[in-house]
Amino acid sequence: MANAGRSAKAPRRSVHLTWEVLLTVILAGSLAFGRLLSPVFANPDNLGNVLLDITEISLMALPMTFIIVMAEIDLSVASVLGASSALMGVLWHMGLPMPVVMALVIVGGAAAGLLNGWLVVRLELPSLAVTIGTLALFRGLAYVLLGDRAVADFPTSYTAFGMDTLGSSFIPLPFTIVIVAAALFGIVLHATPLGRSLYAIGANASAARFSGIDVKKIKLRLFVLSGLVSAIAGIIFTLRFTSARGDNGEGFELAVIAAVLFGGVSIFGGRGSLYGVLLSLLIVGILRNALTLVDVSSETLTIVTGLLLLSSVLIPNFVALRRARKDRLPVAAAKR
Amino acid sequence: MMHKPVHAAAAATLAALLLGFTSMAGAASVKEGLKIAFVPKQINNPYEVTADNGGMAAIKDFKGEGKVVGPSDAGASSQVQYINTLTTQHVDAIVIAANDPNAVVPYLKRAMARGIKVVTFDSDTAAAGRTVFVNQTNAEAIGRGQIQLAASLMGNEGEFAILSATPNATNQNTWIQWMKEELKKPQYAKMKLVKIAYGNDDDQQSFVETQGLLQAYPNLKAIIAPTTVGIAAAARYISSSPSKGKVAVTGLGTPNQMREFVKNGTVKAFQLWDPGQLGYLAAYAAANLASGTITGKTGETFSAGKLGTRTIGKDGEVILGPPQTFDAGNIDQFNF
Numbered sequence: 028m029a030n031a032g033r034s035a036k037a038p039r040r041s042v043h044l045t046w047e048v049l050l051t052v053i054l055a056g057s058l059a060f061g062r063l064l065s066p067v068f069a070n071p072d073n074l075g076n077v078l079l080d081i082t083e084i085s086l087m088a089l090p091m092t093f094i095i096v097m098a099e100i101d102l103s104v105a106s107v108l109g110a111s112s113a114l115m116g117v118l119w120h121m122g123l124p125m126p127v128v129m130a131l132v133i134v135g136g137a138a139a140g141l142l143n144g145w146l147v148v149r150l151e152l153p154s155l156a157v158t159i160g161t162l163a164l165f166r167g168l169a170y171v172l173l174g175d176r177a178v179a180d181f182p183t184s185y186t187a188f189g190m191d192t193l194g195s196s197f198i199p200l201p202f203t204i205v206i207v208a209a210a211l212f213g214i215v216l217h218a219t220p221l222g223r224s225l226y227a228i229g230a231n232a233s234a235a236r237f238s239g240i241d242v243k244k245i246k247l248r249l250f251v252l253s254g255l256v257s258a259i260a261g262i263i264f265t266l267r268f269t270s271a272r273g274d275n276g277e278g279f280e281l282a283v284i285a286a287v288l289f290g291g292v293s294i295f296g297g298r299g300s301l302y303g304v305l306l307s308l309l310i311v312g313i314l315r316n317a318l319t320l321v322d323v324s325s326e327t328l329t330i331v332t333g334l335l336l337l338s339s340v341l342i343p344n345f346v347a348l349r350r351a352r353k354d355r356l357p358v359a360a361a362k363r
Numbered sequence: 364m365m366h367k368p369v370h371a372a373a374a375a376t377l378a379a380l381l382l383g384f385t386s387m388a389g390a391a392s393v394k395e396g397l398k399i400a401f402v403p404k405q406i407n408n409p410y411e412v413t414a415d416n417g418g419m420a421a422i423k424d425f426k427g428e429g430k431v432v433g434p435s436d437a438g439a440s441s442q443v444q445y446i447n448t449l450t451t452q453h454v455d456a457i458v459i460a461a462n463d464p465n466a467v468v469p470y471l472k473r474a475m476a477r478g479i480k481v482v483t484f485d486s487d488t489a490a491a492g493r494t495v496f497v498n499q500t501n502a503e504a505i506g507r508g509q510i511q512l513a514a515s516l517m518g519n520e521g522e523f524a525i526l527s528a529t530p531n532a533t534n535q536n537t538w539i540q541w542m543k544e545e546l547k548k549p550q551y552a553k554m555k556l557v558k559i560a561y562g563n564d565d566d567q568q569s570f571v572e573t574q575g576l577l578q579a580y581p582n583l584k585a586i587i588a589p590t591t592v593g594i595a596a597a598a599r600y601i602s603s604s605p606s607k608g609k610v611a612v613t614g615l616g617t618p619n620q621m622r623e624f625v626k627n628g629t630v631k632a633f634q635l636w637d638p639g640q641l642g643y644l645a646a647y648a649a650a651n652l653a654s655g656t657i658t659g660k661t662g663e664t665f666s667a668g669k670l671g672t673r674t675i676g677k678d679g680e681v682i683l684g685p686p687q688t689f690d691a692g693n694i695d696q697f698n699f
């Protein structure tokens with residue numbers, strides 16, 4: 028046991044570094060692959076499409092990374108997106124001005140996150156069970172709010188934002204929010220005591236508690252943050268498609284979680300980096316776009332995405348197993 | 364058609380339904396080698412496949428290059444990725460059955476701004492998103508027709524329910540509006556619409572919804588499912604339940620899908636248009652737009668191969684024709 032504790036630390040770190048290096052190589056490969064597949068892949072317009080397609084998923088992946096590092100999960104993100112979209116439609120039809128609508132939607136998202144966090148922290152329920160429940164609950168609320176209607180008459184001054192690019196670059200305006208948010212989340216996770224606490228909680232929650240980290244407070248706040256960011260994603264989604272609907276973003280939670288796991292964040296918590304997650308989001312976006320450009324069917328795309336996810340679980344496990352075996356051999360020999 | 368105009372005109376409707384493809388004049392006005400892409404609501408829906416095949420057959424007739432690309436889920440936004448890709452590829456025309464009347468519009472507008480012609484069929488977008496809409500038949504004829512058919516099956520009295528697709532489906536909602544309109548007539552005073560259920564165009568979910576309807580409303584006399592997925596699921600459930608023969612299933616379905624249920628007596632009659640012809644007509648409309656023979660203005664006419672000459676109506680709408688009722692007497696004459 029003492030031996031396991033000693034050897035576990037070093038390889039863990041290096042496996043996870045290797046994974047990021049590997050992802051960087053895969054990203055470069057995907058770009059080359061896309062360029063090779065289609066002459067129009069590298070058009071600025073198309074690169075803009077790549078980023079635009081992953082906007083909401085990337086945004087929701089940021090707090091999701093924090094939550095999974097902390098060994099929790101939030102399956103309700105896409106339902107919060109849908110409910111936020113529906114709420115946005117309802118509030119706009121009530122005649123409220125757009126800035127007020129958006130502020131209220133964000134507050135609503137934070138409240139949804141607060142409910143998740145409260146159930147997990149106060150009632151000490153597993154987040155997997157809680158957020159499966161709220162996944163259905165929030166989606167149901169979305170339909171209650173908007174029923175079978177779709178609200179589409181948002182002011183063009185706001186919806187134009189979804190189609191615009193940053194200056195004359197190819198970067199879509201909505202994606203600039205992702206860039207800014209990713210920078211903030213990256214700094215918090217990798218350069219602040221709070222970030223280090225997340226890893227500590229993920230590795231061992233009781234040890235973290237005994238070392239003076241307020242585990243409950245941090246968890247609660249992260250769930251609130253996740254709800255809030257999902258609401259922002261809901262606003263962007265609604266403006267981008269000029270359509271507030273209850274079923275917006277259905278199924279996105281899986282894409283978000285898949286991206287985080289493929290990015291090298293351990294589903295058991297305590298390991299992973301935001302850099303890896305961002306790489307994984309780009310890789311999946313690029314591959315999907317490139318394959319679509321050469322008319323690969325969407326079923327095949329789903330299979331490719333599934334294989335990527337599986338490999339992200341299998342490869343590190345395989346590497347860790349080999350390492351463990353290597354580590355064990357000298358020990359076994361010494362014992363004999 | 365040029366040699367025997369009288370004969371052709373008289374037999375037009377029947378011949379079009381019964382005969383296979385014959386290469387006819389009229390295609391001459393369309394340019395050769397046009398690249399036309401069909402974007403169905405989802406690629407694995409049998410109805411959509413039939414429609415797309417009709418389109419591909421037409422494209423073959425006028426020697427164009429056709430392809431079908433689209434999402435495997437019917438979400439509001441999932442078609443956008445494909446529209447953007449087609450814009451990047453710069454096809455000559457996009458023929459789309461929209462999952463949401465608004466979500467795709469900004470992206471279709473961008474495609475049109477780059478010189479790509481856009482035709483909607485089956486399910487329209489807001490008028491700004493396309494030049495021509497090829498409509499199966501008008502919504503009023505379908506909605507009223509469904510109630511008239513159901514009334515004849517339930518003897519003008521009793522409770523009935525509607526099993527629809529998604530709560531946001533444009534065409535289903537319009538038809539249901541017209542059904543409600545028709546129901547206001549005095550001869551239907553004893554008929555009561557007890558519930559509109561949504562199977563989300565998912566076989567499993569529609570099956571479960573049917574089960575739910577029968578449990579919640581024991582006196583139910585009919586289910587109208589104005590969706591091909593819904594009617595087949597409802598018929599399948601009822602054919603093996605004690606309600607067989609007591610609860611009439613009707614709605615919109617395809618003959619191939621419904622044949623066994625008509626033969627075993629679960630379904631007496633149902634309606635539809637021929638989706639293959641719908642796709643065929645849409646392809647011709649797209650090709651004529653891309654060739655510059657029409658611009659989409661009211662009153663313009665174009666040649667649609669075996670379907671003869673068609674006229675563009677109000678708001679760029681081209682109508683295929685009135686719905687067809689299928690029953691045990693005629694179902695074997697149809698194969699789609």
